[in-house]
Amino acid sequence: MQRILEKKHFRNKQKEIEYISKKLQSYDWKTYPHRCLLILDDFASHPLLKNREQDMCRILKKLRHFNISVVICVQTAKSLSKDVKRILTDIILFPGLSEDEFHGTYERVHGR
Structure with a gap:
């Protein structure tokens, strides 16, 4: 692309x-559902995801209604904006995070 x-x-x-x-x-x-996967690699700090008023954030909120899955690959969960974290359904963390970082990320995502 x-x-x-x-x-x-x-x-x-x-x-x-x-x-x-x-x-x-x-x-x-x-055909419905579309069964589509959109992969955004190193996209977390992109200006299109920084503000919930950006078109990309709006699109991400709507894609689930069309059975389109989105994967955002990032180095650290801290690089994702709060608005993007709020619409997450799943988060996968690979080795490299300490237990404290994991709990901090969990609390930020789930608001606890």
Whole structure:
């Protein structure tokens, strides 16, 4: 996808998002559920996820209604914004976290 976007030479992110949206709509899937997986790698600190008013955060909230799963790969859970953490259904932590860091992450995600 990145190569396609670079090839199109979009001048701003809005045009890029519009292109992606139109492209996805053009596939006109007939099956339901769509059974789609969107993987965002090293995307946690991206400006599109920093604020819940950003289009990407809004899209992430709606995708579950269309049976589209999203995986966000990050180095540390601290890099995810609170808004993104609030809409998480699952979180997988791999070795590298201390028990204190794990409990801190759990409390931040679940608000306890």
